[in-house]
Amino acid sequence: xxxxxxxxxxxxxxxxxxxxxxxxxxxxxxxxxxxxxxxxxxxxxxxxxxxxxxxxxxxxxxxxxxxxxxxxxxxxxxxxxxxxxxxxxxxxxxxxxxxxxxxxxxxxxxxxxxxxxxxxxxxxxxxxxxxxxxxxxxxxxxxxxxxxxxxxxxxxxxxxxxxxxxxxxxxxxxxxxxxxxxxxxxxxxxxxxxxxxxxxxxxxxxxxxxxxxxxxxxxxxxxxxxxxxxxxxxxxxxxxxxxxxxxxxxxxxxxxxxxxxxxxxxxxxxxxxxxxxxxxxxxxxxxxxxxxxxxxxxxxxxxxxxxxxxxxxxxxxxxxxxxxxxxxxxxxxxxxxxxxxxxxxxxxxxxxxxxxxxxxxxxxxxxxxxxxxxxxxxxxxxxxxxxxxxxxxxxxxxxxxxxxxxxxxxxxxxxxxxxxxxxxxxxxxxxxxxxxxxxxxxxxxxxxxxxxxxxxxxxxxxxxxxxxxxxxxxxxxxxxxxxxxxxxxxxxxxxxxxxxxxxxxxxx
Amino acid sequence: xxxxxxxxxxxxxxxxxxxxxxxxxxxxxxxxxxxxxxxxxxxxxxxxxxxxxxxxxxxxxxxxxxxxxxxxxxxxxxxxxxxxxxxxxxxxxxxxxxxxxxxxxxxxxxxxxxxxxxxxxxxxxxxxxxxxxxxxxxxxxxxxxxxxxxxxxxxxxxxxxxxxxxxxxxxxxxxxxxxxxxxxxxxxxxxxxxxxxxxxxxxxxxxxxxxxxxxxxxxxxxxxxxxxxxxxxxxxxxxxxxxxxxxxxxxxxxxxxxxxxxxxxxxxxxxxxxxxxxxxxxxxxxxxxxxxxxxxxxxxxxxxxxxxxxxxxxxxxxxxxxxxxxxxxxxxxxxxxxxxxxxxxxxxxxxxxxxxxxxxxxxxxxxxxxxxxxxxxxxxxxxxxxxxxxxxxxxxxxxxxxxxxxxxxxxxxxxxxxxxxxxxxxxxxxxxxxxxxxxxxxxxxxxxxxxxxxxxxxxxxxxxxxxxxxxxxxxxxxxxxxxx
Numbered sequence: 001x002x003x004x005x006x007x008x009x010x011x012x013x014x015x016x017x018x019x020x021x022x023x024x025x026x027x028x029x030x031x032x033x034x035x036x037x038x039x040x041x042x043x044x045x046x047x048x049x050x051x052x053x054x055x056x057x058x059x060x061x062x063x064x065x066x067x068x069x070x071x072x073x074x075x076x077x078x079x080x081x082x083x084x085x086x087x088x089x090x091x092x093x094x095x096x097x098x099x100x101x102x103x104x105x106x107x108x109x110x111x112x113x114x115x116x117x118x119x120x121x122x123x124x125x126x127x128x129x130x131x132x133x134x135x136x137x138x139x140x141x142x143x144x145x146x147x148x149x150x151x152x153x154x155x156x157x158x159x160x161x162x163x164x165x166x167x168x169x170x171x172x173x174x175x176x177x178x179x180x181x182x183x184x185x186x187x188x189x190x191x192x193x194x195x196x197x198x199x200x201x202x203x204x205x206x207x208x209x210x211x212x213x214x215x216x217x218x219x220x221x222x223x224x225x226x227x228x229x230x231x232x233x234x235x236x237x238x239x240x241x242x243x244x245x246x247x248x249x250x251x252x253x254x255x256x257x258x259x260x261x262x263x264x265x266x267x268x269x270x271x272x273x274x275x276x277x278x279x280x281x282x283x284x285x286x287x288x289x290x291x292x293x294x295x296x297x298x299x300x301x302x303x304x305x306x307x308x309x310x311x312x313x314x315x316x317x318x319x320x321x322x323x324x325x326x327x328x329x330x331x332x333x334x335x336x337x338x339x340x341x342x343x344x345x346x347x348x349x350x351x352x353x354x355x356x357x358x359x360x361x362x363x364x365x366x367x368x369x370x371x372x373x374x375x376x377x378x379x380x381x382x383x384x385x386x387x388x389x390x391x392x393x394x395x396x397x398x399x400x401x402x403x404x405x406x407x408x409x410x411x412x413x414x415x416x417x418x419x420x421x422x423x424x425x426x427x428x429x430x431x432x433x434x435x436x437x438x439x440x441x442x443x444x445x446x447x448x449x450x451x452x453x454x455x456x457x458x459x460x461x462x463x464x465x466x467x468x469x470x471x472x473x474x475x476x477x478x479x480x481x482x483x484x485x486x487x488x489x490x491x492x493x494x495x496x497x498x499x500x501x502x503x504x505x506x507x508x
Numbered sequence: 509x510x511x512x513x514x515x516x517x518x519x520x521x522x523x524x525x526x527x528x529x530x531x532x533x534x535x536x537x538x539x540x541x542x543x544x545x546x547x548x549x550x551x552x553x554x555x556x557x558x559x560x561x562x563x564x565x566x567x568x569x570x571x572x573x574x575x576x577x578x579x580x581x582x583x584x585x586x587x588x589x590x591x592x593x594x595x596x597x598x599x600x601x602x603x604x605x606x607x608x609x610x611x612x613x614x615x616x617x618x619x620x621x622x623x624x625x626x627x628x629x630x631x632x633x634x635x636x637x638x639x640x641x642x643x644x645x646x647x648x649x650x651x652x653x654x655x656x657x658x659x660x661x662x663x664x665x666x667x668x669x670x671x672x673x674x675x676x677x678x679x680x681x682x683x684x685x686x687x688x689x690x691x692x693x694x695x696x697x698x699x700x701x702x703x704x705x706x707x708x709x710x711x712x713x714x715x716x717x718x719x720x721x722x723x724x725x726x727x728x729x730x731x732x733x734x735x736x737x738x739x740x741x742x743x744x745x746x747x748x749x750x751x752x753x754x755x756x757x758x759x760x761x762x763x764x765x766x767x768x769x770x771x772x773x774x775x776x777x778x779x780x781x782x783x784x785x786x787x788x789x790x791x792x793x794x795x796x797x798x799x800x801x802x803x804x805x806x807x808x809x810x811x812x813x814x815x816x817x818x819x820x821x822x823x824x825x826x827x828x829x830x831x832x833x834x835x836x837x838x839x840x841x842x843x844x845x846x847x848x849x850x851x852x853x854x855x856x857x858x859x860x861x862x863x864x865x866x867x868x869x870x871x872x873x874x875x876x877x878x879x880x881x882x883x884x885x886x887x888x889x890x891x892x893x894x895x896x897x898x899x900x901x902x903x904x905x906x907x908x909x910x911x912x913x914x915x916x917x918x919x920x921x922x923x924x925x926x927x928x929x930x931x932x933x934x935x936x937x938x939x940x941x942x943x944x945x946x947x948x949x950x951x952x953x954x955x956x957x958x959x960x961x962x963x964x965x966x967x968x969x970x971x972x973x974x975x976x977x978x979x980x981x982x983x984x985x986x987x988x989x990x991x992x
Contacts, residue, residue: 001840003964005847008971010957011611011743014964023750024613031760033770034589035619035656043618043656056653061646063598063629064653070599092666092697093564094574098603100936105607110940112916116566123670123698134567137535141568141917153597154666154698157635188597189630189667267985269920269943427617427624427653446605449616449623 053431064427067369067446068396070188071196073099074229074297075150076113078200081233081255083275084145086114086138090131090162091152093117095188106231106464107261107472112271114138118154127155131165135181136174142271145278147175149183150200156187180278182207192396194297194371197229201255202301208278209285215308222250222287223334224310226301228294228317228373231444231463232472234262239475240293240318243328247337252276252284262473289334293318293327293477294373296401316404317373319476319485320381321350343479350479353486354385360493360508362386365417365438369393369429369447370462372401376408378442378461381482383414387489390438393421393429426450440492459492461485513858513883517907520545520886524909527921531568538565542912546904554901556910561893563701569916571864571936572890574697576600578706579713580663582788582867584693586610586739586764587772588620589658591650594627595643595675596665600697601627609953611743612766619656626650630667640673647682647690658769659689661713669696679717689769691717702891702913703866704787711791714772719799722773731826732760732778736804737789737868740765742958747965748784748809754840755823755833763789776800780825782807784961787867787889787896809961810869810969811876812845841963849879852970855978857881859929862922864914864937865951866890873932873951874903876960880970885928888914916940930977945985947976 002017003009014020028034035043046052072089076099079087089096096115103111116134118127131149138147149162162183170177184203186196225244230236237258244251259274284290290305292298295314302312311334318327324347328339364387368378372394379389392405402422409415419436421428426446433441433454441447441458445466451458465471475481497503524543528536544557564570573581576594581604584592594601605625614620628639628646647660660682662675675692683690693713695706733752738745745765752759760778761771775781781793781804793804805825807818816838823834859882863870870887877884886909889896897910904910909926911918916936923931923941931941932951941948949955949972957972959965 001844003844003967005844005851005967008967009964010968010971011959014959014968015611015743015746019750020746023746023753027749027759027762027766028613031762031771031774032589032768033658034614034768039656040615040619044615047617052653059649059653061628061642062649062653063627065605065625066598066602066627066629068598069602070597073599073603088567092574093570093572094577094697094703095599097571097573097577097936098599101607101934102603104935104939108939110938110943111936112569112940114567114569115564117564117570119563119698119701130566133534133565136532137565137567138569139567140532140535141530141915152666152697153599153630154670157667157670187632188599189632189635192598263943265943265945265985266987267943267945269940271940430617453617 047431048434050435053435056428056431064425065446065449066395066425067393067444068192069102070193071186071191071199072150072152072188073102074193074196074198075184075186075200077103077193077229077257078197078204078255079148079150080111080260081257081275082146082148082204082281083277084272085275086112086142086144086147088134088138088147088149089113089115089152090127090149090160091115091118091155095152102464105466107234108469109261109263110269110271112142114142123154123158126158127160128165128168132169132172132174135166135169139175139179144272146180146182148200148204149181150186150196153188156185180207194229194396197297198300201226201298202304204281205254205284205301206304208282209308213282213285216286219288219309220286221335222252222284223331224284224287224290224305225251225253226255226290226292226298227253228292228297229371229463230294231465232476233257235473235475236477236481239478239481243343243478244331246340246343247331247335249331249335249337252280252287254281254284289313291315291330296372316376318478319377320482321347321384321479323377323380324478324482346479350483353483357486357490358386360490363388364440364493365390367391367393367429367433367438367441367456369426369441369443372397374462376405379405379415379418380408381485383412385486386414388414389418390436391419391421391429391432393424395423395425397422430454440489457492457496459489461488513860515545515883515885515905515907515909517545517547520907520909523922523925527918535565535568539568539915539918543918544910546901546906546908546910548906556897556900558897558910558912560889560897560912561701561704561891562913564913565915570913571916571934572702572913574703575695575699575706575709576663576665576697577604578703578788579693579695579710580604581608582703582739583707583710583764584661584663584691586612586622587661587767587769588612588614588622589768590661590689591621591626591654591657592661592663593646594625594665595639595662596628596667597630598627600665601625608739609741609956609958610765611740617654621654621657635667635671638671638673639668640675640678643675643678644682647678651686651688657688659691661691661693663693664696666697669694669699683721689718689721704891704893707788708791711789711795714792715795718769718772719776724770724773724777726760726774726777728777728779729758730779731757731830733757733780733782734761734763734775734778735759736763736781736783736793737785738762738765738961739785742954742960744959744961744965747959747962750964751809751815751819751837751962752782752822754837755819756830776802778802780805782822784809785868786899787892808872808875809965810873811879811966812841812963813879814875815963815966844963844967848967848970852974853881855974856970859883859977860885860926861930861932862886862926862928863951864888864890864911864919864933867892869951871896871900871903876966876969880973882930882973884908885926886911886922888912930973945982947979947982949973949976
């Protein structure tokens with residue numbers, strides 16, 4: 001008998017027991033009608049060939065294992081980053097169940113979002129009745145300070161007009177007339193979650209800045225930070241704030257989920273905790289400048305901010321030495337605050353660590369996949385350490401991104417062998433890894449299928465991370481974050497080295 | 509079980525009233541029909557007293573999903589040797605990618621496709637011009653890249669029905685061209701009120717596009733059964749299959765966990781359908797009964813009392829040999845059951861449990877908890893129907909709090925006020941509950957554990973409930989300098 005009360009076996013070991021192996025074999029032989037093992041093995045080998053790669057790259061419609069999600073995911077992520085704010089999705093309810101689950105699996109936190117549950121009748125008559133009732137219920141039950149509305153593709157296809165609907169809901173007293181209900185149209189068939197982030201951020205800022213706040217005419221001393229969609233936001237936002245505090249910079253962090261998606265366990269469930277205050281958001285119109293930490297999450301938002309007379313600057317995920325240097329120097333330039341010695345010392349310690357370890361990374365080849373900004377900084381950091389980003393792939397990367405990524409690779413001899421793959425998916429990457437292999441893969445948990453098929457070790461460095469715990473609680477931004485990234489890469493390099501009996505060295 | 513752990517009907521009724529008072533009037537009226545306590549009238553007739561399978565109230569934070577989730581996520585997704593297209597924008601397939609833990613044996617991307625996200629990734633032009641042409645092309649592309657696939661299903665996302673695409677015509681055309689099974693499923697997320705209609709639509713698609721299109725050759729045997737509506741979450745269907753085989757039955761089809769298309773096609777040749785998740789696959793069982801004269805039996809493989817009861821019930825459909833075998837199987841596992849109970853019952857006896865889950869578990873797991881001496885004090889279904897609630901009366905005690913399509917608001921209030929020793933629900937409910945200091949297990953995914961079915965699974969179930977409730981971490985929630 002495979003099971004016993006003394007040593008209880010769950011799926012990890014139970015199904016290796018002989019009784020189950022026999023069950024599997026019998027089922028396969030007698031009932032499944034699967035292709036023979038030889039045919040399967042031949043196809044496995046065929047998928048590793050250049051010929052298969054060419055077929056794979058010839059497809060025009062089928063998208064297979066894409067590394068991107070849809071707009072409203074980014075929108076609800078933005079909304080969550082404001083004080084007392086309830087994200088609200090106008091459209092089908094199933095989408096909301098998915099967003100909540102998706103974010104909860106990564107952050108291991110409650111993710112409250114409401115839907116207004118449009119069904120067949122709403123498809124015919126429009127979703128006005130849903131939003132009138134939905135806003136009232138959400139406002140009464142959950143007592144938010146703000147409700148932020150985005151849309152599912154259902155509402156977009158039937159052409160619901162959020163601006164008019166919300167105005168009607170206010171007339172019908174679903175929520176008080178002065179209660180903030182910013183919105184954004186976030187069709188899933190345009191762009192990805194990073195587009196949704198941008199649209200919703202712009203929606204919130206323009207709600208406050210165009211309707212409520214006034215430009216004072218003189219720019220203040222403050223700067224605004226817009227972080228972008230970041231699975232590591234909990235730790236990264238705090239790290240950026242630490243730098244700004246250390247420099248004595250007066251700032252507003254707009255859309256800050258660091259406390260929202262990192263609440264303590266002490267007996268109280270905090271549905272709302274932290275987030276950018278609405279007053280700070282209003283006042284942010286009079287900042288001197290706004291910095292987007294992720295260019296491709298804030299293209300439209302920064303354009304909008306610039307119309308308010310602010311300076312803007314966009315970065316591509318400030319991870320690594322040069323990316324952190326550039327961010328800090330820009331902050332210093334904008335604010336006139338010097339970068340203090342303590343931060344310079346942190347930088348020195350990072351450089352010291354890389355100097356100690358660079359021999360283990362020099363010339364190692366990496367495939368990197370993820371969101372456009374993450375890919376750029378990851379590739380740049382690899383090159384700083386003497387490693388070679390061989391494949392850089394962003395499913396949601398467009399032509400601009402492709403050009404930028406190519407220019408980045410061309411800027412260093414370590415990028416000479418690198419190739420950029422915009423709009424491609426992880427089934428494309430599988431072919432790339434078989435035909436032009438790398439030593440490591442850097443990406444999200446979805447990369448584990450690539451690791452299993454190709455045998456190339458995966459390093460989990462970006463959203464979503466479902467199969468490892470708490471990675472997101474430690475930063476990747478700044479010099480400290482870079483140190484952590486370095487260590488994670490090195491650990492994997494050493495683990496691979498340890499797989500050899502001969503090279504099983506005690507000291508390295 | 510001690511009486512003081514019995515559900516308190518009066519307390520629960522007052523609690524419902526208190527919660528409803530916090531709603532706007534219209535919503536309170538709507539939600540009031542979905543909340544009640546289980547009661548038995550003087551004539552001995554029991555009822556959960558709730559309405560069900562009704563549209564969710566907008567803005568209250570329903571926990572429900574959609575028809576697409578019911579079809580792609582539940583029924584079709586686990587069929588391993590078919591490629592399942594999430595037809596429409598990228599999100600639906602992305603969020604449901606590899607999240608159900610439908611275990612299977614096979615080589616991913618070669619002869620099995622369960623843990624893949626295959627989508628037509630609709631763009632604006634597809635909404636404007638329609639997606640049918642591209643769908644045709646996509647099917648061709650998939651056949652080139654995955655030549656060993658046995659068929660393709662088209663899982664419709666919201667836009668498909670709204671823009672008037674004719675996926676049935678595409679399926680017919682491609683079936684004619686390739687000879688392969690192509691299954692169009694009209695499971696757009698806006699249809700119906702929950703996952704439930706998606707199950708039904710998916711069942712109908714099996715009827716229309718699998719049964720009607722195939723002529724399986726199969727030498728039938730007297731003990732051929734189909735194991736229906738076990739999705740093999742964490743491997744659930746395998747210990748179940750093992751028990752059936754041990755009692756001498758031949759499981760000719762396993763639906764749809766670890767299933768191949770051949771196992772589905774062959775189903776009408778079986779002698780008996782055994783159905784675990786009634787909610788999601790009763791439709792196809794009823795169809796097979798009507799059309800092929802195959803009777804069906806509901807069974808429950810959670811916990812030793814229900815397993816023994818079910819084995820006997822199943823055996824009663826066959827001859828004395830099988831009946832004798834069933835007794836042997838029950839006897840074989842008596843030792844394991846006794847050991848598991850001896851180990852865990854003392855640690856779990858008297859604990860109060862609240863459940864809020866999907867198709868069958870709000871009732872099906874109740875007796876497994878009873879076996880461990882635990883009591884269900886509240887339960888409800890995300891997408892149950894009246895027949896589910898009727899069946900629930902056999903499982904739960906008088907006065908049990910019943911909540912249908914519970915809102916996040918209601919569930920939190922119920923948990924806070926009842927303070928059960930354990931909540932069994934989903935990922936969306938997990939972290940809020942745990943922050944309150946209440947132990948929790950995900951009862952959709954088995955919290956990444958399992959299997960929970962069969963005797964082998966019961967041991968894991970008992971272990972998991974114990975490790976959730978008796979973790980030392982619960983005592984650390986209050987900082988010592990704040991403790992009273």
